[in-house]
Amino acid sequence: MSEFLERPRTACALAGALSAIGNLPDVIPIVHTSIGCGGNLANSVAFGSGYLGGGYCNGGQAPSTGVTETEIVFGGADRLQEQIKNTLELIDGKLYVVATGCMTEMIGDDTAGVVSEFRDEGYPILAVSTPSFKGDSYHGYDIVLDGIFNKYLPKAEDKNPKLINIFGLVPGYDPFFRGDLEEIERLLTAMGLEVNTFFTPGQTFENLASAPGAALNIVLSRVWGVELAERFEERHGTPYWVTDLPIGPDATDKLLREIAGRFGLDADNVTEKGNKEFYGYFERCADAFCDQDLKFYAITVTNSTYAIPLARFVSRELGWVHTGSFVTDKLADAQKLALQSEIPLKFATGVQEIARSINTDHPQNGAQRYFDDLSPLYIIGSTLEKRTAAARGAKHLSVSFPAYDRLITDRGYAGYRGGLHLFEDLIGQIMGVKQ
Amino acid sequence: MSYYENGIPPVRDSRLKMGDSYSGSALGLVECGREGCLLQKGRGFWQANACQMALSLMMATTVENSVIVMHAPGGCGALLHSLSAQSAKGRAQRGKTPASVPWLSTNLSEADVIGGGEKKLRETIEYADREFRPEIIFVVVTCAPSIIGDDVEEVVRQARPAVSADVVSLHCPGFRSRVVASAYDTFYHGILRGLNLSPEPRADFRPPPEGCPDDGLAEKKYRYQKSRTVNVWNATSIGAADEKEVERLLTALGLKVRFFAEYSSRDELRLVAEAGLNVSMCNVHDDYMLKYLKEKYGIPYVIAGMPIGFRHTREWLLRIAGHFGLEKQAGTLADHEEGLARRAIEPFLEQVRGKSVLMCGGVVRVGSEATALSELGLNVLGIRAYHYDEGAEPVFEDVGENLPDTPVSVSNQLFEMTHQIKTLRPDLVISHNGTQGYIAKLGVPSIQLFNVDSSFFAYSGIYQILRRIVFEFKNTSYRERLSRHIKLPYRQSYFDGDAFKYIKN
Numbered sequence: 001m002s003e004f005l006e007r008p009r010t011a012c013a014l015a016g017a018l019s020a021i022g023n024l025p026d027v028i029p030i031v032h033t034s035i036g037c038g039g040n041l042a043n044s045v046a047f048g049s050g051y052l053g054g055g056y057c058n059g060g061q062a063p064s065t066g067v068t069e070t071e072i073v074f075g076g077a078d079r080l081q082e083q084i085k086n087t088l089e090l091i092d093g094k095l096y097v098v099a100t101g102c103m104t105e106m107i108g109d110d111t112a113g114v115v116s117e118f119r120d121e122g123y124p125i126l127a128v129s130t131p132s133f134k135g136d137s138y139h140g141y142d143i144v145l146d147g148i149f150n151k152y153l154p155k156a157e158d159k160n161p162k163l164i165n166i167f168g169l170v171p172g173y174d175p176f177f178r179g180d181l182e183e184i185e186r187l188l189t190a191m192g193l194e195v196n197t198f199f200t201p202g203q204t205f206e207n208l209a210s211a212p213g214a215a216l217n218i219v220l221s222r223v224w225g226v227e228l229a230e231r232f233e234e235r236h237g238t239p240y241w242v243t244d245l246p247i248g249p250d251a252t253d254k255l256l257r258e259i260a261g262r263f264g265l266d267a268d269n270v271t272e273k274g275n276k277e278f279y280g281y282f283e284r285c286a287d288a289f290c291d292q293d294l295k296f297y298a299i300t301v302t303n304s305t306y307a308i309p310l311a312r313f314v315s316r317e318l319g320w321v322h323t324g325s326f327v328t329d330k331l332a333d334a335q336k337l338a339l340q341s342e343i344p345l346k347f348a349t350g351v352q353e354i355a356r357s358i359n360t361d362h363p364q365n366g367a368q369r370y371f372d373d374l375s376p377l378y379i380i381g382s383t384l385e386k387r388t389a390a391a392r393g394a395k396h397l398s399v400s401f402p403a404y405d406r407l408i409t410d411r412g413y414a415g416y417r418g419g420l421h422l423f424e425d426l427i428g429q430i431m432g433v434k435q
Numbered sequence: 436m437s438y439y440e441n442g443i444p445p446v447r448d449s450r451l452k453m454g455d456s457y458s459g460s461a462l463g464l465v466e467c468g469r470e471g472c473l474l475q476k477g478r479g480f481w482q483a484n485a486c487q488m489a490l491s492l493m494m495a496t497t498v499e500n501s502v503i504v505m506h507a508p509g510g511c512g513a514l515l516h517s518l519s520a521q522s523a524k525g526r527a528q529r530g531k532t533p534a535s536v537p538w539l540s541t542n543l544s545e546a547d548v549i550g551g552g553e554k555k556l557r558e559t560i561e562y563a564d565r566e567f568r569p570e571i572i573f574v575v576v577t578c579a580p581s582i583i584g585d586d587v588e589e590v591v592r593q594a595r596p597a598v599s600a601d602v603v604s605l606h607c608p609g610f611r612s613r614v615v616a617s618a619y620d621t622f623y624h625g626i627l628r629g630l631n632l633s634p635e636p637r638a639d640f641r642p643p644p645e646g647c648p649d650d651g652l653a654e655k656k657y658r659y660q661k662s663r664t665v666n667v668w669n670a671t672s673i674g675a676a677d678e679k680e681v682e683r684l685l686t687a688l689g690l691k692v693r694f695f696a697e698y699s700s701r702d703e704l705r706l707v708a709e710a711g712l713n714v715s716m717c718n719v720h721d722d723y724m725l726k727y728l729k730e731k732y733g734i735p736y737v738i739a740g741m742p743i744g745f746r747h748t749r750e751w752l753l754r755i756a757g758h759f760g761l762e763k764q765a766g767t768l769a770d771h772e773e774g775l776a777r778r779a780i781e782p783f784l785e786q787v788r789g790k791s792v793l794m795c796g797g798v799v800r801v802g803s804e805a806t807a808l809s810e811l812g813l814n815v816l817g818i819r820a821y822h823y824d825e826g827a828e829p830v831f832e833d834v835g836e837n838l839p840d841t842p843v844s845v846s847n848q849l850f851e852m853t854h855q856i857k858t859l860r861p862d863l864v865i866s867h868n869g870t871q872g873y874i875a876k877l878g879v880p881s882i883q884l885f886n887v888d889s890s891f892f893a894y895s896g897i898y899q900i901l902r903r904i905v906f907e908f909k910n911t912s913y914r915e916r917l918s919r920h921i922k923l924p925y926r927q928s929y930f931d932g933d934a935f936k937y938i939k940n
Contacts, residue, residue, distance in 0.1 A: 039485045040514045042483070103610050106548065351537070
């Protein structure tokens, strides 16, 4: 039996699927469930992830069967058939993905059967099974991409030796997915590679179609997208490499050198330029950073993808004293094992649970004269940590879902530029209160 | 047995004649609603929307010192992250502590869906009580546990003596109604069954000592005060500024005004029955609750539309005043206020006269505001109501009388709205929150039909509505530029045909 959760920092498989579909070019969701799921779940990231908003055809525009009591009793196959037919007539897309919710799965609708009839007639459509009780948003990302890449798209005939697919960043639940992907793309392209990131505004349906021909899949998460990449390899023969999202120059240098090695390329030009740019800006801030004593103890509260990269960045690049990383995803033991590194991690989701853990491990000064407390402290987490931080007099920046106290467009923390952005945002929270 | 005695509330679809798919005229709609043909209508194509759970949560998050327990799989509560910020703001605007609402999810897994989630629910309720010490625990029951038949009422009954909080169950599975407004009934059903709505001796008043000589004066004073106390029922779309304006007007009639049920605490809700009259601010919000309070406590109620615009506000005031025999005073008040407001809006009228407007959103608000703006010289091109039920009959009879030729539809569907905006080309769209971005992408000026940070009701409300329209017209560059870079998902052929082609009879 799974445990109850306090304020889970994810939603359901359908939510993850809709967030992924909604950020893929020309891909149209058809939500086979009651009418509220599509809107409610889209809103959770549209407003909860840096105001990501809707897109071409998600949120309130997403076609939905809107099943009611009638379909629960008599089955929803007819409604689905009608909805698909009319969606194909009304909505202009290159691929239609039917995603199920709890109630249509519970009543045992033959969704795949209805969809295969349209498929047989030549329509670009597939079905994925995404009820909430099967997994959270991160699983939904995996399920929908598995459906598109490993079930829908044909096997690659030829490989493009310079093409890389990037996986592992989950739209919405990684609030900086677009900026992060764009920086990775920028750097790899500068090394002479071609990159499919799928979820950024510059991508087209052609990037999806060309993906099976990639020479390498890079998974920027030790946990999410890994199974997808495994099955991708089984189907299309593309090997995969699981690594951490690189934040800042040290991590980015290593990533680029590793990739360059794999492709027989030289990374030096790109890393040298990256470092020159990074330090060209970074060193200018040394006066303010040091004169104003902006050195902190740092605690991070994020998903598994951001935990290790963030801890490394604040330790290595900023020289802060990292004192704890909470991973808020619900993970299986094998996934927790995959996250082993020099950074010790704690696994907890509830706001209360995390706050209590911090306060137990690091008691606050009860007016003693000599007391080595955890200050100055910076908590880098989600908006939910704002109160926890305020209660301890700590600084706070939202970088993980839900992040609704800031607006995010193309900002990302990956790479050289991302490292600067993160530095700017962390210190900006301190400068922002000056008057 | 009345609805109020059931553990699980009725959905509005089974309680009232209603529907969510219609295109025609106001009087046609009223007739279709009465005859029941509205019930038969649906669509062959639907877009996703919210559900009664979403609105139930919007209301529940406003209640002070409460915790929400989602009895649901992991995804259902996800929108609470952003709702919590909204309710924190609403509290601050009413001078209350802007605390965010803690919530938990029973996080039903595949095993729970097969084996039942009752034990887990009980554990979660107990944890919520222990960890947060709330006054109220809302147990929100969504689709999955409703389908598997978890006996939530029995779990709640057993949990009550074991926890210090009051436990209120809100049954709001989305599949039972496509109509979001069903949530009002769900919320009030939970409140009226789960909370004590009459004062408790010693907590709320000191009973007279036994044998105390009583000349009856205290009793008379109490009865008089109670008879002049008015409960005004707010909900979701009604913000603090509207409450303030309504309070100002009713206070001017010598009445004591209190607002329920949003932004009330358990202690405040216990005083609900201490009133002489319950007053609605919207025909489709609270009839379920007001009828209950009449049945249980004998408190009469007034449901008289929404106080938007001069005529509707006057009618609304007069109906309330009528209960107290204060019609003359209310008439004088309305004359005086109207005189002041009409002078104030004078500079705006020139700028909005003749402008064409499409109205989209909640059924009572769109109908009332359409006639109100029409009376001020705007040209109402069309009215789109999110749903329709028999509670809205008087509003649409009035629309039919005053705007007989205006197309009226019942639609919360963005594709139909997009079609109407593209083909009717209104100068302005006044629309429900959640649609503003889509309208901007079409390049058309728009303002919010409601926004809890602004004022809409009565005299300051109409001034602010007009001021916002004029403000919107002052610069429309953002949306003009934005719209040039937007590709709509709909095929062009749809816009060449009927907007409502997917409505089925």
